[in-house]
Amino acid sequence: MSEEKRGCCCGKKTTMRSEEERKKLINRLSRIEGQIRGIKGMLENDAYCNDILVQSAAVSAAINAFNKELLASHIHSCVVRDIREGKDEVVDELVATLQKLMK
Numbered sequence: 123m124s125e126e127k128r129g130c131c132c133g134k135k136t137t138m139r140s141e142e143e144r145k146k147l148i149n150r151l152s153r154i155e156g157q158i159r160g161i162k163g164m165l166e167n168d169a170y171c172n173d174i175l176v177q178s179a180a181v182s183a184a185i186n187a188f189n190k191e192l193l194a195s196h197i198h199s200c201v202v203r204d205i206r207e208g209k210d211e212v213v214d215e216l217v218a219t220l221q222k223l224m225k
Contacts, residue, residue: 137199137200150187154184154185154188157177157184160177161177161178164177189223197216201213
């Protein structure tokens with residue numbers, strides 16, 4: 123699983139991911155990026171509104187799938203580790219994140 127460390131310059135949290143996990147997430151984002159470019163092309167070519175909306179809904183679903191995967195990984199690694207280390211504030215952070223995702 124991933125391992126979190128403190129960044130050296132800004133004090134920001136970072137997460138070390140396996141190469142496999144990083145590749146998987148980047149591949150998902152690359153597909154989403156391609157979908158966004160496709161929608162842009164549809165607009166440039168005056169595609170029918172409904173067709174663009176269908177593609178936009180597909181992008182939203184893809185982003186939601188990305189978020190679910192990343193959230194599961196975060197809970198299994200970072201959150202579990204921090205709770206075991208007595209850093210209970212990670213629960214408040216997780217709740218705030220879930221509230222943002224559910225808007």
